[in-house]
Amino acid sequence: MATKVVMPQLGESVVEGTVTQWLFQEGERVKEYEPLLEVNTDKVDTEIPSPTEGVLLKIVVPAGTTVRAGSVLAWIGEAGEDIPESDSSAVEPKPAPQEDVAFGEATRPMAATPPRPRRELGFISPVVAHLAQEHNVDLSQVRGSGMGGRITKRDVLNFSEERRTQSPPPAASPPGAPLESPAWETPGEGDLFRPTEMMFGEAKQPKTTPPQPPATERVIPLTPVRKAIADHMLLSKRTSAHVTTVMEADLQAVTQHLAAHKPVYARDNVRLTYTAYFVAAAVEALKEYRIFNASLTEKGLLLHPTVNIGVAVSLGEDGLIVPIIRHAEAISLLGLARAIADLAQRARNRQLKPEEVQGGTFSITNHGVGRSLFATPIINQPQCAILGVGVIQKRAVVIHDAIAIRPMVYLSLTFDHRIIDGAIADGFLAKVVERLENWR
Amino acid sequence: MPEMTLIEAIRTAMDEELGRDTSVFIVGEDVGQRGGVFRATQGLFEKYGAERVIDSPLAELSIVGVGIGAALYGMRPICEIQFADFIHPAFNQIVNEAAKMCYRSNGQWTVPMVIRAPYGGGISGGLYHSQSVEAFFAHVPGLKVIIPSNPYDAKGLLKAAVRDPNPVLFFEPKKGYRLIRGEVPEEEYTVPIGPARISRSGRDLSVFAYGMMHHYALQAAERLAEEDIQVEVVDLRTLYPVDKATILTSVHKTGKALIVYEDNLTGGYGAEIAAILAGEAFTDLDAPVQRLAGPDVPGVPFSHPLQEWFMPNPDKIAEAMRNLAAY
Numbered sequence: 218m219a220t221k222v223v224m225p226q227l228g229e230s231v232v233e234g235t236v237t238q239w240l241f242q243e244g245e246r247v248k249e250y251e252p253l254l255e256v257n258t259d260k261v262d263t264e265i266p267s268p269t270e271g272v273l274l275k276i277v278v279p280a281g282t283t284v285r286a287g288s289v290l291a292w293i294g295e296a297g298e299d300i301p302e303s304d305s306s307a308v309e310p311k312p313a314p315q316e317d318v319a320f321g322e323a324t325r326p327m328a329a330t331p332p333r334p335r336r337e338l339g340f341i342s343p344v345v346a347h348l349a350q351e352h353n354v355d356l357s358q359v360r361g362s363g364m365g366g367r368i369t370k371r372d373v374l375n376f377s378e379e380r381r382t383q384s385p386p387p388a389a390s391p392p393g394a395p396l397e398s399p400a401w402e403t404p405g406e407g408d409l410f411r412p413t414e415m416m417f418g419e420a421k422q423p424k425t426t427p428p429q430p431p432a433t434e435r436v437i438p439l440t441p442v443r444k445a446i447a448d449h450m451l452l453s454k455r456t457s458a459h460v461t462t463v464m465e466a467d468l469q470a471v472t473q474h475l476a477a478h479k480p481v482y483a484r485d486n487v488r489l490t491y492t493a494y495f496v497a498a499a500v501e502a503l504k505e506y507r508i509f510n511a512s513l514t515e516k517g518l519l520l521h522p523t524v525n526i527g528v529a530v531s532l533g534e535d536g537l538i539v540p541i542i543r544h545a546e547a548i549s550l551l552g553l554a555r556a557i558a559d560l561a562q563r564a565r566n567r568q569l570k571p572e573e574v575q576g577g578t579f580s581i582t583n584h585g586v587g588r589s590l591f592a593t594p595i596i597n598q599p600q601c602a603i604l605g606v607g608v609i610q611k612r613a614v615v616i617h618d619a620i621a622i623r624p625m626v627y628l629s630l631t632f633d634h635r636i637i638d639g640a641i642a643d644g645f646l647a648k649v650v651e652r653l654e655n656w657r
Numbered sequence: 658m659p660e661m662t663l664i665e666a667i668r669t670a671m672d673e674e675l676g677r678d679t680s681v682f683i684v685g686e687d688v689g690q691r692g693g694v695f696r697a698t699q700g701l702f703e704k705y706g707a708e709r710v711i712d713s714p715l716a717e718l719s720i721v722g723v724g725i726g727a728a729l730y731g732m733r734p735i736c737e738i739q740f741a742d743f744i745h746p747a748f749n750q751i752v753n754e755a756a757k758m759c760y761r762s763n764g765q766w767t768v769p770m771v772i773r774a775p776y777g778g779g780i781s782g783g784l785y786h787s788q789s790v791e792a793f794f795a796h797v798p799g800l801k802v803i804i805p806s807n808p809y810d811a812k813g814l815l816k817a818a819v820r821d822p823n824p825v826l827f828f829e830p831k832k833g834y835r836l837i838r839g840e841v842p843e844e845e846y847t848v849p850i851g852p853a854r855i856s857r858s859g860r861d862l863s864v865f866a867y868g869m870m871h872h873y874a875l876q877a878a879e880r881l882a883e884e885d886i887q888v889e890v891v892d893l894r895t896l897y898p899v900d901k902a903t904i905l906t907s908v909h910k911t912g913k914a915l916i917v918y919e920d921n922l923t924g925g926y927g928a929e930i931a932a933i934l935a936g937e938a939f940t941d942l943d944a945p946v947q948r949l950a951g952p953d954v955p956g957v958p959f960s961h962p963l964q965e966w967f968m969p970n971p972d973k974i975a976e977a978m979r980n981l982a983a984y
Binding site for chain 1 (some may be wrong): 984
């Protein structure tokens with residue numbers, strides 16, 4: 218039986234991708250794991266390996282076409298083999314529960330997904346249709362408790378609630394069409410840095426022409442990405458008890474260190490920036506205050522063994538992305554500067570791998586880029602805090618009863634008051650400030 | 658807080674308004690010396706005199722016409738129509754004069770008048786003492802239509818109606834006059850015209866009702882709670898203008914709606930609620946919108962078994978709730 222090649226979901230909130238290039242022609246033989254095609258999404262560019270060995274029977278989605286995650290891209294099988302008629306459409310309409318996907322993890326090959334026969338759903342009321350779309354529920358999996366086995370509103374809500382409590386919530390999916398995506402492609406919670414994505418929509422507006430006020434009211438349908446962001450923002454606000462505390466740091470020592478070491482690092486082809494110092498200071502504080510490198514789970518507080526810091530990187534008009542610096546606790550300032558420069562460079566070139574934007578345990582947002590003094594960032598779930606860095610400005614400050622001009626910055630720490638109390642948060646933030654002010 | 662009946666609350670409201678404002682007066686059939694056929698004005702003739710509690714001829718057209726004229730001269734009449742069934746001779750005065758006065762004079766003239774009328778069946782009144790007439794008037798912009806379901810609202814809404822600058826029709830569920838009791842505070846208060854009230858919160862279905870049917874809907878909802886069906890009951894209170902927000906919010910929560918009214922089904926007031934839900938809550942609906950109302954026969958029959966057949970009651974409402982919950 219022929220095997221299908223499916224558009225994977227390359228990161229949370231990424232629901233579609235564009236086929237940029239096929240590396241094989243129809244009729245050519247391809248080996249298992251061999252790069253088969255290149256795809257491009259809003260977040261990353263990547264190659265998709267062949268799920269199996271065989272002949273590329275049919276390319277369903279030609280290069281240059283954008284399709285939703287879960288869509289069938291191609292069929293691989295033995296020469297002359299038939300392709301299942303009903304499954305050759307670009308978008309796969311059949312429900313495919315995860316247990317049917319023989320794809321356990323990234324290193325295992327993708328196998329054919331046996332289509333499950335569609336169950337007679339009976340009458341679908343307006344609210345059931347609406348909720349199924351909103352909660353991304355495949356109605357064929359919902360047991361109906363209404364008259365004649367009809368699926369009721371409560372059935373959908375119960376199903377959605379059970380799924381939410383049993384497994385991490387699935388990424389956003391396009392309306393109506395239940396899509397399949399291999400289990401390994403389902404990203405975990407909290408991989409993207411939501412506050413920065415808030416700017417995503419606006420950032421694409423051309424800057425030269427000021428927006429004209431529309432003559433009449435009109436509705437702009439939310440894109441799946443926008444909807445996912447909206448959901449995640451609200452989820453975070455609903456989940457955590459957000460409190461923000463702000464402190465001021467004198468960056469005199471950091472500025473001097475930066476000026477002295479920038480040329481040295483440049484010899485190693487590493488561009489040293491303030492960001493490396495903020496990351497390093499945050500890592501120091503995280504080592505001392507382990508509770509900030511944790512997630513609240515039903516069983517209790519989950520302390521993460523490693524410090525994985527997400528740092529926002531601007532993509533210009535295309536918005537922002539938050540690559541993760543893994544094992545930041547074991548990296549020197551040089552290493553951090555190198556990692557930041559490397560991730561930033563590849564982020565701008567859309568070369569990040571999906572795993573490089575997943576698994577963060579603490580986030581830093583540099584809202585000072587936009588001249589913001591301080592902010593109240595939203596926590597990136599399931600993390601428990603986020604550090605906002607304001608604009609660095611020379612200000613008159615009093616030192617030993619004399620007025621001095623110093624490069625100053627406001628640091629805003631938003632923390633989850635369910636886990637962390639104010640005094641501890643202030644201790645953490647004071648530690649960051651102390652580290653920055655006494656940089657040697 | 659003293660407990661009183663619906664009729665006592667209405668009488669107290671009129672007593673207080675007569676005492677508060679000398680421009681307030683009552684006019685109607687038998688409202689003076691006799692104190693009204695339902696005793697709504699009992700004692701007021703003795704307290705405020707024949708010039709402020711006026712016995713009228715048996716001519717509803719003139720009761721309302723007098724009220725409109727007095728209102729245009731700065732008075733605040735409370736017109737009593739002895740039974741809502743007899744309001745029809747005054748229809749022209751209400752619809753063509755009172756309702757349109759403010760609009761056609763570009764706001765220069767208003768008619769601050771209240772028309773009180775007992776309505777509804779279930780009291781063996783037969784064809785001419787059982788009618789529900791709210792749908793006729795809840796169709797007319799320029800009028801406000803109120804139907805209270807309990808003594809607290811009756812007093813507060815009637816006082817608000819007396820103080821309103823425009824004509825208000827105040828229909829009283831006469832079956833509940835002495836049947837429905839409730840606490841009414843002694844201190845001054847009014848209930849705003851407009852907002853509906855969620856009288857019982859529930860997750861499974863919403864029931865919209867007013868007057869006596871609201872009273873029955875609450876009883877039915879209590880029974881269903883024993884069957885683990887949680888019914889949300891909304892007392893509409895003001896029929897026109899209607900409180901859409903409360904209605905839509907409730908159905909957004911429950912997904913199911915039952916509207917109960919004792920008027921004839923076709924073109925009855927509940928049809929408007931059903932239309933609002935069809936138009937503005939379509940994607941919230943998990944079941945067809947249901948109406949439980951009187952059958953389409955020319956009147957509430959006098960024969961007791963036939964009257965029972967006509968009138969919605971807690972049994973019928975509970976059955977309709979059960980069916981809707983099971984959908």
